[in-house]
Amino acid sequence: xxxxxxxxxxxxxxxxxxxxxxxxxxxxxxxxxxxxxxxxxxxxxxxxxxxxxxxxxxxxxxxxxxxxxxxxxxxxxxxxxxxxxxxxxxxxxxxxxxxx
Amino acid sequence: xxxxxxxxxxxxxxxxxxxxxxxxxxxxxxxxxxxxxxxxxxxxxxxxxxxxxxxxxxxxxxxxxxxxxxxxxxxxxxxxxxxxxxxxxxxxxxxxxxxxxxxxxxxxxxxxxxxxxxxxxxxxxxxxxxxxxxxxxxxxxxxxxxxxxxxxxxxxxxxxxxxxxxxxxxxxxxxxxxxxxxxxxxxxxxxxxxxxxxxxxxxxxxxxxxxxxxxxxxxxxxxxxxxxxxxxxxxxxxxxxxxxxxxxxxxxxxxxxxxxxxxxxxxxxxxxxxxxxxxxxxxxxxxxxxxxxxxxxxxxxxxxxxxxxxxxxxxxxxxxxxxxxxxxxxxxxxxxxxxxxxxxxxxxxxxxxxxxxxxxxxxxxxxxxxxxxxxxxxxxxxxxxxxxxxxxxxxxxxxxxxxxxxxxxxxxxxxxxxxxxxxxxxxxxxxxxxxxxxxxxxxxxxxxxxxxxxxxxxxxxxxxxxxxxxxxxxxxxxxxxxxxxxxxxxxxxxxxxxxxxxxxxxxxxxxxxxxxxxxxxxxxxxxxxxxxxxxxxxxxxxxxxxxxxxxxxxxxxxxxxxxxxxxxxxxxxxxxxxxxxxxxxxxxxxxxxxxxxxxxxxxxxxxxxxxxxxxxxxxxxxxxxxxxxxxxxx
Numbered sequence: 069x070x071x072x073x074x075x076x077x078x079x080x081x082x083x084x085x086x087x088x089x090x091x092x093x094x095x096x097x098x099x100x101x102x103x104x105x106x107x108x109x110x111x112x113x114x115x116x117x118x119x120x121x122x123x124x125x126x127x128x129x130x131x132x133x134x135x136x137x138x139x140x141x142x143x144x145x146x147x148x149x150x151x152x153x154x155x156x157x158x159x160x161x162x163x164x165x166x167x168x
Numbered sequence: 169x170x171x172x173x174x175x176x177x178x179x180x181x182x183x184x185x186x187x188x189x190x191x192x193x194x195x196x197x198x199x200x201x202x203x204x205x206x207x208x209x210x211x212x213x214x215x216x217x218x219x220x221x222x223x224x225x226x227x228x229x230x231x232x233x234x235x236x237x238x239x240x241x242x243x244x245x246x247x248x249x250x251x252x253x254x255x256x257x258x259x260x261x262x263x264x265x266x267x268x269x270x271x272x273x274x275x276x277x278x279x280x281x282x283x284x285x286x287x288x289x290x291x292x293x294x295x296x297x298x299x300x301x302x303x304x305x306x307x308x309x310x311x312x313x314x315x316x317x318x319x320x321x322x323x324x325x326x327x328x329x330x331x332x333x334x335x336x337x338x339x340x341x342x343x344x345x346x347x348x349x350x351x352x353x354x355x356x357x358x359x360x361x362x363x364x365x366x367x368x369x370x371x372x373x374x375x376x377x378x379x380x381x382x383x384x385x386x387x388x389x390x391x392x393x394x395x396x397x398x399x400x401x402x403x404x405x406x407x408x409x410x411x412x413x414x415x416x417x418x419x420x421x422x423x424x425x426x427x428x429x430x431x432x433x434x435x436x437x438x439x440x441x442x443x444x445x446x447x448x449x450x451x452x453x454x455x456x457x458x459x460x461x462x463x464x465x466x467x468x469x470x471x472x473x474x475x476x477x478x479x480x481x482x483x484x485x486x487x488x489x490x491x492x493x494x495x496x497x498x499x500x501x502x503x504x505x506x507x508x509x510x511x512x513x514x515x516x517x518x519x520x521x522x523x524x525x526x527x528x529x530x531x532x533x534x535x536x537x538x539x540x541x542x543x544x545x546x547x548x549x550x551x552x553x554x555x556x557x558x559x560x561x562x563x564x565x566x567x568x569x570x571x572x573x574x575x576x577x578x579x580x581x582x583x584x585x586x587x588x589x590x591x592x593x594x595x596x597x598x599x600x601x602x603x604x605x606x607x608x609x610x611x612x613x614x615x616x617x618x619x620x621x622x623x624x625x626x627x628x629x630x631x632x633x634x635x636x637x638x639x640x641x642x643x644x645x646x647x648x649x650x651x652x653x654x655x656x657x658x659x660x661x662x663x664x665x666x667x668x669x670x671x672x673x674x675x676x677x678x679x680x681x682x683x684x685x686x687x688x689x690x691x692x693x694x695x696x697x698x699x700x701x702x703x704x705x706x707x708x709x710x711x712x713x714x715x716x717x718x719x720x721x722x723x724x725x726x727x728x729x730x731x732x733x734x735x736x737x738x739x740x741x742x743x744x745x746x747x748x749x750x751x752x753x754x755x756x757x758x759x760x761x762x763x764x765x766x767x768x769x770x771x772x773x774x775x776x777x778x779x780x781x782x783x784x785x786x787x788x789x790x791x792x793x794x795x796x797x798x799x800x801x802x
Contacts, residue, residue: 092781100777165774 076117084110097152097159101145108138178225179238182254185221185268186307188214189300196293204288208279211292215272215299222268222303226261233662235373239309247368253309255372258660259505263306263437266512267430269645271299273638274425277520280634281421281527291331291419298324302430306437311360311370314438318356318402321431322349328426329418341414348411352401359394362387376444385449392445392452395438396459403435403489406463410723412486413470416478420523423478428485428519429512436492440505443496444664457497461589464490466720468596472603472706473716477522477534480604484559485515487593491574494590500577501664502657507570509656510649514558514567517642521552524635525608534604535702538611549609551639556605558646560598560684566650572677573653579673587676594680598687603704606696 084107091103112131119127153159192214196207229236239253275295282291301320308314330342364370366383374380380388399405404412415427426432439446439456446452464487471483488511496504524545529537543549558565561572571594578587695702707713718724773779 088784092777092784095777100780161776164776 073117073121076121077114080110080114080117082110083107083113086110095160095162097149097161098146100161101142101149104145105138105142108134175236178228178236178256179254181221181224181228182238182256182307185218185225185264186254186300186303188217189296189303193293193296193300196289196296201289201293204292207289207292208275211296212272212275212279214296215268215275218299218303219268219272222261222264225256226265229256229261231659231662232256232258232261235663237309237373239371248364249369250312250364251310251369251371252313254307255309256307257663259437259440260306262505262509262656262660264303266509267299267302267306270425270429270512270516271295271302273641274421274516274520277424277523277635277638278419278421280632281523282419287331291328294324294327294331295425298328298426298431302434305434309372311363311372311375314372314441315353315356315360318398318434318438319353321426321434322346322353322402325349325415325426325431328422329415331418331422335417338417341411341417345411345415348408349401352398352408354397355394356398356401359391359397362394363391366391372441375442380445380448388445389449389451392442392449393455395442396446396452396456399435399439399493400459401435402438403432403493404463404486405435405459405490405493406466407722409463409467409486410719410726413474413479413482413719416476416482420478420519420526423482424516424519424523428481429516432485432489433492433508433512436489436496436504436508439493439496440501440508443501446497447499453497453499456493457586460490460493460497461586461593462490463487464494464593465589465596468593468600469706469716470719471600472596472704473713475534476532477525477537477604477608478519478532480534480600481515481518481522484518484597484600487597488515488559491571491590491593494586495574495577498574498577498581498586500574500580502660503570503573503577505660506653506656507574510558510566510570510646513642513645513649514555514565517551517555517639517646518559520635520639520642521548521555524548524639527635534607535611538608542611543609547636547639551643552608553605554643554646556601560601560688561594561680562598562684563681564647564650566646566648569650569653572680573657575676575680576673579676591679591683595683595687598684599691602688602691603695606691606700607702610696612700612702 087103087106087108087110089103090106091100094100094103112134115127115131115134119125119131149159152164156163189211192210196210200206200210235255235257237253237255239251239255241249242252243250275292278291278295282288285291298321301317301324305314305317305321308317326342326346329345330339333339333342360370363375363383366387367375367379383391401408404410412427412432416423418427446456467483467486467490471480471487474480474483488507492504492507492511495507525537525542525548526532528545529540529542531537531540554565558567561567575587575590575594578590581587690705694700694704706716715721
């Protein structure tokens with residue numbers, strides 16, 4: 069293993085943290101969705117590294133599932149966002165407080 | 169073996185007689201409402217079986233010495249036990265026969281009277297309900313059972329008075345009857361509770377036996393007076409008498425069956441049922457005597473000015489029931505019950521005859537019927553005269569014999585006031601009865617010929633035969649029943665041991681007949697003779713006329729009581745408590761929930777990203793916690 073596993077985990081943590089920051093801090097629904105995608109990628113990196121570290125293929129298989137789920141999720145999420153934008157004309161999450 | 173078989177047959181007959189009408193009621197209501205002929209057939213079949221059972225029981229147990237009772241435990245707990253069962257003694261056997269006979273005849277008559285009515289099936293269903301409740305009331309072995317069926321006949325009465333509920337006055341009259349009788353029934357129920365607490369059970373035989381004597385006299389008096397409250401309501405005695413004239417809004421056969429012959433007589437029946445119990449309290453008997461007398465006289469005066477043919481008979485029913493209560497309260501047990509028997513026959517006959525006139529001329533006004541040629545209906549007119557003669561106590565019709573018995577019982581009392589009141593009542597009764605007869609049969613001026621033929625044309629209605637032959641049967645009974653006086657009185661008195669020879673009042677029949685003749689002459693002079701003005705002596709005195717036709721202002725008094733006490737004070741208090749206490753509590757609950765939600769909604773920012781932050785913070789916190797914990801755990 070060319071790169072130590074600790075580095076891989078650190079990279080995965082950084083990517084996930086970036087995703088969290090994006091999902092929490094940006095005031096745009098699309099960017100929140102994007103942040104969630106980035107977090108999923110962080111998790112995928114951790115899985116890939118672990119698969120390499122222990123020489124188990126299940127980790128890589130799991131990553132394929134994560135990518136598939138992420139693709140499905142982003143298409144559904146984008147559809148919802150488009151619909152919401154048509155209804156309200158806004159992408160700011162602060163404007164969606166009807167239930168309060 | 170034979171004894172067992174005999175009791176079995178008796179039990180089966182009693183059960184059939186009392187339970188089948190309910191089956192008819194249920195089947196008609198559930199299955200055959202859309203088929204009037206089938207419904208009427210079912211109801212008639214049930215009541216025919218009832219009549220057969222009643223006749224079988226009466227014939228089989230004629231001369232019954234000791235009462236027969238079939239009973240089973242129903243409620244038992246601590247010192248209290250209540251049973252249900254069937255009690256057969258001379259009184260209940262005779263009453264059952266009366267009820268079944270009149271029910272049967274009235275149902276046959278209704279085939280003609282109610283023909284074509286849209287509610288024909290409903291009518292027969294209610295009639296079956298009434299027949300069921302009334303026969304069970306008659307044979308009830310305990311007071312609680314009697315009370316249940318007592319309320320059920322009240323329900324049947326309410327339903328049948330308001331039978332034509334599209335008519336406002338009819339539904340109002342139904343409500344009035346229901347509420348007024350309920351006033352008395354509350355007293356009745358309190359009386360039952362009082363007796364139950366002090367005696368431990370409600371068996372009629374026990375109550376009439378020596379056990380009741382162990383209760384203190386004050387309790388006996390209070391119980392008797394409270395039960396008498398129920399009798400006052402049901403039998404429309406003073407002061408709860410004004411519901412009965414209004415109850416005439418119902419169909420005429422209903423008036424004949426419920427509101428003259430049987431249901432209102434249930435009050436008197438209860439009095440007779442508990443006669444030995446009432447006899448324990450002279451105070452209660454005194455009150456009963458006074459109430460009966462007042463009812464009899466006031467109702468007679470009201471009947472003297474009414475123009476409505478059914479109202480006259482309604483007042484007359486009140487007054488005759490008052491006379492029965494007087495007779496019973498004076499100690500004339502057999503006299504009161506015998507008058508009940510004869511009255512049932514001739515008063516049902518009076519109503520059914522009037523029903524034919526009303527059916528043919530579409531009017532309740534006796535002047536209108538007379539003018540349109542009422543006497544052309546020969547059979548009803550003849551039967552009406554027979555029944556009226558019986559009501560007036562004219563020999564040889566049944567009313568003569570029973571009224572003599574009651575007056576004899578009154579004459580036995582030390583105070584001559586009561587017998588004087590009784591004679592005055594008999595005089596007034598004869599006067600108003602023959603006033604009606606003369607107005608009906610000898611109208612002052614004839615109406616146009618056109619209406620004549622229309623009225624006569626109703627003779628050939630298909631239902632006329634169904635309406636005519638019950639009249640003939642009842643008229644025959646009215647003529648014959650008086651001569652059965654001795655046998656019936658002997659039969660009734662048997663459970664009380666040998667009849668003591670009553671003091672003989674030789675002058676009494678002559679006095680009664682003389683007064684009756686005077687009353688008939690007075691009525692003839694004022695209404696019957698050629699060229700009579702047809703204005704009674706009461707109508708010449710304006711204040712008296714107003715007093716009588718306003719029913720002694722009893723209804724006005726009730727209205728005042730309702731307006732000023734019930735609506736203005738009681739209802740207002742209830743409405744206030746409803747608004748403030750109940751509505752306030754419910755509203756308060758809602759408002760409290762809403763404000764609690766307001767407080768809780770502070771936690772809700774309505775902002776999805778803040779929630780995300782919370783989620784992440786929680787995850788990080790948990791991660792740190794597990795990390796530290798894991799290390800300590802190792």
